[in-house]
Amino acid sequence: xxxxxxxxxASAQQVDQYxxxxxxxxxxDATITWTNKDVAPHTATASDxxxxxxxxxxxxxxxxxVKGQGDIQYHCNIHPWMHGSLQVSS
Ligand SMILES: [Cu+2]
Numbered sequence: 001x002x003x004x005x006x007x008x009x010a011s012a013q014q015v016d017q018y019x020x021x022x023x024x025x026x027x028x029d030a031t032i033t034w035t036n037k038d039v040a041p042h043t044a045t046a047s048d049x050x051x052x053x054x055x056x057x058x059x060x061x062x063x064x065x066v067k068g069q070g071d072i073q074y075h076c077n078i079h080p081w082m083h084g085s086l087q088v089s090s
Contacts, residue, residue, distance in 0.1 A: 002030055002031075002032050002033070003032075003035065004020065004024055004033070004044070005034075006018070006020075006038050006056070007020055007037055007038065008038050010038045010040075010042065011038060011079045011082065013081050018076070018079075018083060019084035022085070024084070024085075024086050024087070026086050026087070026088055028067065028068065028069060028090050029065060029066070029067060030066050031064070031065050031066075032064055032066055033062070033063045034053055034056055034064075035061045036056040036057065036059065036061070037058075039058050040058065040079075041055045041078060042076045042078060042079065042082065043056060043076050043077045044076070044084070045074055045075055047072075047073040047075060048068075048072065050066070050068055050072065051065065051074075052064070068088055069088050069089070070088060072085060072086045074086065
C-alpha cells in the first residue's frame with residue numbers, strides 16, 4: 001500500500017513535480033492509491049500498459065495494483081507531459 005498525491009497545479013507544464021513523490025519505491029503487488037488534489041482530472045497510466053487508473057476527478061482517489069519489477073514509468077493520459085515512476089522491488 002502506497003499513496004501518491006497529485007498536487008494542485010500539477011497540469012502546468014512548468015512545474016517540477018506532477019506526482020508526489022515523483023519516484024516512489026513500492027513492493028511488487030502493491031496497491032497504489034493516487035489522490036488528486038488538483039482542480040483538473042488526471043490519470044496514472046503505466047507506459048508499459050500494466051496499469052491505468054482511468055480519470056481521477058478533482059478531490060478523488062483511484063487505486064491500481066502494480067506488478068513487475070524495476071522501474072515502471074507512468075504518465076497522465078490527459079496531460080501526457082505529466083510523468084512519474086515507480087521503483088518496484090521483489
Ligand atoms: Cu493530468
